Amino acid sequence: MTSVDSRTPAESAESAENARPDQPSVAAPWWTTAVVYQVYPRSFADSDGDGVGDLGGVRAKLGYLAELGVDAIWLSPVYPSPQHDNGYDIRDYQDIDPVFGSLAEFDLLLAEAHELGLKIVMDLVVNHTSDEHPWFVESRSSLDNPKRDWYWWRQPGADGAEPNGWGSAFSGPAWTLDPTTDEYYLHLFAKQQPDLNWENPEVRQAVYTMMNWWLDRGVDGFRMDVINFIAKQPELVSGPQAATDGGSPMGAQIHDYLQEMHRAVFAGRTGEHLTVGEMPGVSIDDAVLFTDAARAEVDMIFQFEHVSLDQGAHKFDPLPRRLPPLKQSLARWQDGLAETGWNSLYLNNHDQPRLVSRFGNDDEFRYESATLWALVLHLHRGTPYIYQGEEIGMTNVRFESIEHYRDIESLNHYREAVEQFDQSPASVLAGVHAMGRDNARTPMQWDDSAHAGFSTATPWLAVNPNYPRINVAADRDAPRSVFAFYQRLIALRHADPVVALGDFELIEPDHEQLYAFTRSRNGQMLLVLANASDEPLTVQGEWLPDDISGAELVLGNYRGDGSAALRPWDARLYRF
Template identity: 40%
Template sequence: MNRNPDWWRGAVIYQVYPRSFFDSNGDGIGDLPGVTAKLDYIAGLNVDAVWLSPFFTSPMKDFGYDVSDYRNVDPIFGTLSDFDELIRQAHKRGLKIMIDQVLSHSSDQHPWFAESRQSRDNPKADWYVWADARDDGTPPNNWLSVFGGSAWAWDSRRRQYYLHNFLTSQPDLNFHNPAVQEQVLSDVKFWLDRGVDGFRLDAINFCFHDPKLRNNPPSAAIQEGSIGVRKENPYAYQHHKYDKTRPENLAFLKRLRALLDQYPGTTTVGEIGDDDALQTMADYTGGGDKLHMAYSFDLLTEQHGAAFFRKTVSTIEKKMTDGWPCWAIGNHDVARVATRWKARTPEALRAYMMMLLTLRGSACIYQGEELGLTEAELRFEDLVDPYGITFWPEFKGRDGCRTPMVWHHEKTHAGFSDARPWLPVHQDHYGAAVAVQQAEDTSLLSAYRTFLGWRRQQPVLLKGDIAFHKSPANTLVFTRSLDGERLTVALNLSDKPVSITMPGIGQPLADTPAFAIGHWQDKTLKLEPWGADIARL
């Protein structure tokens, strides 16, 4: 294993959604032994770490993001022994393991909530956010749920409302209660003691709420990095000033960081969904005493293009003076990037891959992204995501990006399972299966493997600074620099050839992957549609 405690700087993290990765026991649902069985494939991508989406005990109302036991594995995914074996086998291959931690809320099936809702004076009475109704019986304020409607649900036992920023079955924990913080940190320690290398922290800016329960004001402008920014969802109509991203969260993050600092070489990456996500990323990663890194939804929306990318990255570079970003262009919550950004060709997807992997920061790759999978079109009858079911047909939810991984084009259910999968395999995905692309040197999968292998040998791309240069429309040109070494990256993010005049730029690197070499004539670089070049100054 890499003993470098700062391994996470510039690391590439491969996100595995266990339900859809590989089914080892033939029940149609992926599991932890299935992940273990495919570790050679993951290691062969030349990534540094695996992020596992939740596998904890859960009623699965939100597919694991509603935890009912923070210290156990849900039987559909296996056992704690299976997890320990996964850790052992990953470390044997030089892979780090990061797990999802859902700290801001639990399942309503958690014993803590079952006790809390029984009365107003039991030992867990103040572990969740409870509030009296207004005089007319309506909720205490105007806060909205990300998944639609009021963020308050009535409980007949206590005759009070409880807060749920997501589903009604996901009550928010009361982080103003010191006992809650102690318990949460203890649960994090449980997994550190089992050998995990880090945590992806779900909705980490949602932990605290305004104790005065003040109404959120209307939103004057919708920011790119927020969540729920959909015209059919009123969540974006509010400026979320009081229901999340409260200043008290910073003190808790310092306590969390102090715990991880007791386990050298461990790390955190926080998910930031906020009205000003880039500023929150800077606040949460600055000072070296809170999160190690963070990502937002800025590159996970439908907005794209060279000008947008330059603006987004430049903004975070100005705000995040001493923090560390983590970039992602796809995950389990958003439509596949091939569909979302209308990247219709392998060349376009390769260009976006190179952009993601040459920006300053770490990067997350979502399973199937390396295959160029498109968003799966599902029938309403096949949907299981409560988000999509609620907003159908204007918004079809997250099931389309969660369909099973395609391993083999000639096997039943694409080699994911011998049984009918929990979500159907999309017919259009069979042709992009791993077995097909492994046999093709020019495939997108081969490009990922080659470029990731080359990238990990370039310290300047792992930890160097970044500076953008002026360039023609639909292009990005930036320089990465570290300890006197400078690499300039040029990307053509369009389907038309382009010429870029760059005085002072040196020649392309001899060892750069073949698809990352443009055509030079004097000081002019000619790039084919979706072409790229990396040169040393």
């Protein structure tokens, strides 16, 4: 995002297609045909044998990512951090944590990635810092410190209670009493992650200076962690009781902040930089405003509606997956951002369980369901994000006891549920098995050697025990390779404007097994047919073309004759 073009990506592409030779054309932004791969560095590859992944490990695997065909790498935080929340509690925004390497090694990674045509997108975490960040150390030191107003401080409420009823996303209240000044500070996440006060212009300027420093170094953009939370509701009193109960503490000034950020950081720069905002709780109407190119805020957002549908009273209360609500949700976002804005497409990341376990069958039909969801997701309109291991069908892990888990969210939930609410340890652990973030954070499974080839030492988090069967080497050698299927999907997005920019239309929205939709553009149409179930399905309906057997089968995850009978987890892409 550099210059502002008020046209949609599709309109820009159409202008380019229709331009006369003597007229300049405006191409669609690069990210409309791109695929982004998320690297969680501490779990990706360990180059120095300390059990923790690092930048050297990422550098060693750049060729693998280039072969997969992705265009950009989103790098989860590698800044200096006490690691209470695996790097999302940042002590210093302008350095690299020694556990991951050094700035010099980061520069090598950046240069080597660029040589391979890969962009590097940094994780920007500026809703909060670590409580060890020098800014907060100063802020908490006294009531009159110049940085006191860089964070949210409030006097105790009645009887010394918290200033309001807001809850932390990681269990417990969102306020902690600091004994140095006998005031509470706000933390929407862990108590070691105090929230920055973006109403202070000095805070905003410090953040913009830091962002410019990284862009000057050569990075290609930012994924912005819970960026809509930087704007708090007025006086911190009128919001919901928790940031994770379906609401949001987001204040209306968020648009002013993001537009100011664009002016201070991106405006006037050469080249295009990706900006994607993680925004829990936003609506489609919000997303249109955030991603409208004419408003110059962000290129796309991560929304959470579709990954909340299988959760009950809270995140760790899993519900059975039902297909109609999921596809209807994704279709609403397709329709809502069709004319203005842009979607980001994902089914798992470092905060979500593995997609093949959550949405598919990770046992008998692991290959089929992994490739079905890949085809379904990548054929939606938007920019797909692949999370490390997704491209080989990695699954959830089921550790036998809570002691094997490392994630602060899961550990706090378990302790609160068992100790304060007297729930049975077995039932609480079942919720962690299903929804815990460590499902996505077990080390990458490269081969069947010790520790899955991730490290020569005992990893910081245990490897999934199924690694001898599920690993990169085994998948690459298999006659039916998930990796090879992803390669073909990515190549298709690069080559076919219908995949990147075509209109979307959902078919049979209430069907419990069938996920079907069309993509169309300039007289061409693609049809996706997917049987998201363990049972065979005969496809029929007025919406089907007269003779489906006459269509070109572009891609499928079964070998067969292309008849209308879909086998379990059968996914096909046809061209008409």
